[in-house]
Amino acid sequence: MSQSRNEAILVWMLRGMAIISGAIALLILLFLIWETLPILQNIGLTRFFNDPSWHPASEEFNLMPMLCGSLFVTAGSVLVATPLGILSAVFCHYYAPPALATIYRRLIELLAGIPSVVYGFWGLVVLVPIIGRMHPPGPSLLAGILILTLMILPTIALVADATFANVPADYLRGAAALGLGRWAMVRGVVFPAAKSGLLTGIILETGRAIGETMAVLMVCGNVVQVPKGVFEPVRTLTANIALEMAYAVGNHRAALFVSGLILMAMIVVLVVAAEMINQGHLYE
């Protein structure tokens, strides 16, 4: 009997842990709404998209340039990093000799462990001056995309690697029995079988790219504008908060919380979109 009582206690403990984890996300959302409610009531949501520019000290609160900045930097880096990461995992799994594959995996793990401020610092003192010589001023959308690509590459590469390792061996044997070549097998059997895992990897890397702050703050130039080309500086929502939070008071501070709310909304949209693409079978 005591067996089942122990089990009941365990179930209650687990339930408690799950509730706390879920409540944290809800509390964060409530806090954001609590902080932004006064300014949203006073000023209205539309001013964050229609004001002439972002000069919170003079009551101009347009967040559109920052929203565009975040979207462009994220989209650019995901577009570059995804094929690189997935194809390198393919090489590692189906083409490389085992010793080389092991070394490669360790290197990728190492890349994942470097703190973001180190990437940012390297970008600021090495990458930005190089871009600056090609096309002044240097800090730009391009620098942000390149640095972010480096930072999210390990995420997609490691997730793709783990996903390929989980593709049932029967599938591969079946493909071999049909006399398929290696690339035909990867394209026709492995990719479809690994689809949901790869999608998870893409969502994870996109989330990381949207939320990255320090490195982007250091290399993107942070000028409030909608960029017309990759050499123009941009400011992201995260950089906006990091730049101004320490000195913001009153409406300015509340407007920064609106930036946070928009970031949160972007993540929610991302998760919902992923669920819909996969019709709810994301983690099958």
Place this chain on the structure above:
Amino acid sequence: MLAPLSLGLAACFWLQSCGKPPEGATQSSDKLQGKLVLTGSSTVAPLAAEMAKRYETQHLGVRIDVQTGGSSRGVADARQGVADIGMVSRSLKDSEKDLQAFTIANDGVSVILNQENPVKNLTDKQIVDIYTDKINNWKQVGGKDAPITVVNKAEGRSTLELFADHFKLKTTDIRADVVIGDNEQGIKTVAGNPNAIAYVSIGSGEYGVTHNTPIKLLPVEGVDASIANVSNGKFPLSRPLNLVTKTTPTGLQKEFIDFARSKDVQDIVKEQYFVPVAK
């Protein structure tokens, strides 16, 4: 739906109550006790808050509450007695001479260029034209034929306030190519770009120059940009950071003001790139 929330909230309150100091803490052997309220300038507040923290650890019975709201709030609150001490990040105006000001630090801003840049001097007018994009090539001010990269500070920073104030620039008129957060980032940006111009707190500027960063400080109105010239009051782009009181300070008020002006807190002043008051 409500159950997880209330549980989470309960957990928060429980954790918070743990953070409170035990009641006995106020009854230390130290004779100084009480509470001090400081309000005012958002530039002085971080500095005063650090000083207050140190003071509290040395005098366990004392609680110091630092609130921001701008220099004018500091003046108003000190006058009305709402706050024990006001914080004001400028000299007192003639209409405010009924108050007493005690300078705890000085703040200076200097314009920096890359060492490779041949330009040695810029007039106030030229700096204004560069920052409003009327001048956009170094050739126009006697340098090489290269576009100027204008580095500006993010909205709300006191360095920007001081810079714009001195040059009578409206922040909305500034056309920047790069916007930075802290001084260190500005110095790194100018060090990596021979065509950049920026302005930084004078403390961090001098630190960069003495540690072989390839930047140079430009004189303003013919006065060399240096910490020495800020503390002796010669450098035009500077201002005092003041604590103000309505009457001659007494008791705890006086103790804290003396502490804030003493050698014990000079490391805090330097850490925040302000210039300590000359002693």
